[in-house]
Amino acid sequence: MPLSKWELLRGHDASCPSCGAENDVRLFPAALARAAAPQAETALEGEAACFDHPAKRAVAVCRHCGRFVCGLCAIELGDGVSCPTCLVKPRSKQPQANSAEARMLYDTWTLTIPFALLIFWPLTVLSAPAALALTVMKWKQPLSLVRRNRWRFVAGLGLSLAQGGLWLWLGWYLVAKARAGA
Amino acid sequence: MEATRIRYRKLPGRRRGFVVGSSVWLAEDHLLLVKSYRFREEYRRFYFADIQAIVSAAAPRFHISTRSAAIGAVWSFACLLAFVNARFTAFETVVSVVGVLLVVAWIGVSLFRSCRCRIYTAVSSEELPSLYRVWTLRKFRDQVEPLITQAQGALEADYAQVLEDLDVGPLPEGRVGLAMPSPLAPPVAGPPPLAARTPISILFIASLLLGGLADFAALGARPALARWVLVGFLVLQVATAVAVMVQNYTGKLRASLRNLAIVTAVAIGGWYYAVQMGAGMAIAYRNARERPARPQFAVAQPMAFLEYPMARGIAGGIGLLGGLAGLLLLSRGDRPPEEKVSLNV
Numbered sequence: 001m002p003l004s005k006w007e008l009l010r011g012h013d014a015s016c017p018s019c020g021a022e023n024d025v026r027l028f029p030a031a032l033a034r035a036a037a038p039q040a041e042t043a044l045e046g047e048a049a050c051f052d053h054p055a056k057r058a059v060a061v062c063r064h065c066g067r068f069v070c071g072l073c074a075i076e077l078g079d080g081v082s083c084p085t086c087l088v089k090p091r092s093k094q095p096q097a098n099s100a101e102a103r104m105l106y107d108t109w110t111l112t113i114p115f116a117l118l119i120f121w122p123l124t125v126l127s128a129p130a131a132l133a134l135t136v137m138k139w140k141q142p143l144s145l146v147r148r149n150r151w152r153f154v155a156g157l158g159l160s161l162a163q164g165g166l167w168l169w170l171g172w173y174l175v176a177k178a179r180a181g182a
Numbered sequence: 183m184e185a186t187r188i189r190y191r192k193l194p195g196r197r198r199g200f201v202v203g204s205s206v207w208l209a210e211d212h213l214l215l216v217k218s219y220r221f222r223e224e225y226r227r228f229y230f231a232d233i234q235a236i237v238s239a240a241a242p243r244f245h246i247s248t249r250s251a252a253i254g255a256v257w258s259f260a261c262l263l264a265f266v267n268a269r270f271t272a273f274e275t276v277v278s279v280v281g282v283l284l285v286v287a288w289i290g291v292s293l294f295r296s297c298r299c300r301i302y303t304a305v306s307s308e309e310l311p312s313l314y315r316v317w318t319l320r321k322f323r324d325q326v327e328p329l330i331t332q333a334q335g336a337l338e339a340d341y342a343q344v345l346e347d348l349d350v351g352p353l354p355e356g357r358v359g360l361a362m363p364s365p366l367a368p369p370v371a372g373p374p375p376l377a378a379r380t381p382i383s384i385l386f387i388a389s390l391l392l393g394g395l396a397d398f399a400a401l402g403a404r405p406a407l408a409r410w411v412l413v414g415f416l417v418l419q420v421a422t423a424v425a426v427m428v429q430n431y432t433g434k435l436r437a438s439l440r441n442l443a444i445v446t447a448v449a450i451g452g453w454y455y456a457v458q459m460g461a462g463m464a465i466a467y468r469n470a471r472e473r474p475a476r477p478q479f480a481v482a483q484p485m486a487f488l489e490y491p492m493a494r495g496i497a498g499g500i501g502l503l504g505g506l507a508g509l510l511l512l513s514r515g516d517r518p519p520e521e522k523v524s525l526n527v
Contacts, residue, residue: 021239021240022239022240023237023238023239024237024238024239025235025236025237026235026236026237026323026327027234027235027337028233028234028235028330028331028334028337029334029335029336029337029338030231030232030233030234030303030304030334031234031235031302032337032338100225101224101225101226102222102223102224102225103222103223103225104221104222105220105221105222105223108220108221109221112221144216144223145188145190145207145214145216145223145225146190146192146205146207146214146216
């Protein structure tokens with residue numbers, strides 16, 4: 001919803017005329033800029049035209065597919081101009097560093113699985129190899145945008161290795177005991 | 183490998199929930215809102231050049247962070263120690279007083295020093311959940327406002343005139359480019375205000391207050407009587423708390439009372455768990471020290487915790503504090519339901 005006039009016109013401290021709630025409004029010049037509708041000029045004969053709108057003059061080239069785009073289709077991103085098709089279509093399987101909208105945190109998974117299942121410790125016989133496999137498979141996956149190291153991966157790896165080692169030792173001990181008894 | 187990774191710096195404020203978390207990070211030319219769902223993160227970017235307004239409003243926020251839960255856990259552990267060795271009466275008193283003071287401080291801060299903050303661009307208006315305390319919001323604005331001003335310049339002195347025929351923020355239903363209704367058009371009737379005083383909410387608050395008072399009054403009474411007073415009011419409190427949540431879900435009751443119901447239910451659950459643990463440990467300790475011929479078993483004593491006046495006193499304190507907070511909320515009257523999307527809380 002847009003901001004109401006009572007919020008905008010009374011400076012920082014704005015009281016709602018109907019309910020009396022106090023709002024603190026910090027307004028910036030972008031609020032005053034009218035939303036300029038994208039303009040697309042008609043292409044004259046001999047001029048380059050937009051791929052999707054042949055009657056409109058091309059003003060830019062899509063950095064991904066190289067198609068000409070008009071003022072309506074040119075979408076400026078931080079790294080250049082894209083056409084609407086390329087904007088919604090992933091160009092490669094390589095994750096984009098700066099445009100991710102969501103990420104799965106595999107490092108948190110690999111730490112949480114072996115740690116949480118300590119409560120039901122017999123299940124660690126399954127969770128330890130699962131966490132190990134997850135660590136190996138997802139080690140190169142991008143982390144959170146705001147985290148800078150892989151300590152969760154390392155800690156999860158250490159914990160799963162320890163659990164796996166304990167299970168191996170237990171198995172070896174039981175086998176040895178059975179053989180000694182026989 | 184990721185190419186040209188942006189370096190982010192964390193801004194003041196972080197919401198640490200058990201499942202959902204949130205924080206805001208600063209890059210060279212934008213803010214990054216991170217919503218964390220434990221195993222997944224979602225990101226929203228707000229470029230300095232696009233930010234139209236930052237709006238905040240005072241609002242009660244009863245958020246139990248993982249940090250405050252950890253403090254509660256430490257306090258519960260101290261209570262357990264007090265149960266196990268009843269000789270430390272001074273320690274027991276200090277623990278109780280500190281616990282009550284912490285709860286009072288949390289309720290006070292949640293009611294009077296909390297806020298909501300929303301950021302507006304031309305196409306979005308997004309709440310920043312990490313900014314829910316007034317002092318954090320102030321620090322956040324101190325850091326961010328100069329950067330936005332640097333990117334956009336200062337606001338003109340006569341901006342009020344320009345705003346007369348301009349709308350700030352996204353248009354209704356996210357439809358960019360549609361004309362707004364004329365200011366001269368008759369106002370559209372909004373939804374009816376959400377109630378604070380329904381029979382269920384009044385019964386809930388009354389059960390908290392009366393239960394708290396009855397628990398304190400029954401501290402010196404016979405254990406059989408005190409037990410039934412405590413259990414009766416506990417059942418009533420939990421049942422009405424659930425009813426309050428249902429009424430809020432069906433859109434009949436304000437969110438603040440639902441929050442109070444959640445807090446009360448969690449507090450009662452935490453109290454029950456901690457006291458059961460304490461009672462079990464006390465019984466085990468007594469068995470070990472006195473070595474009776476027929477030792478007691480904690481599992482065979484499901485109501486053993488009711489023997490301890492301190493347990494009943496804490497339950498009374500929870501009830502009284504919740505009841506007082508509820509009275510405050512009831513006194514604020516009915517509010518329009520738009521508080522969910524706007525900041526008019």
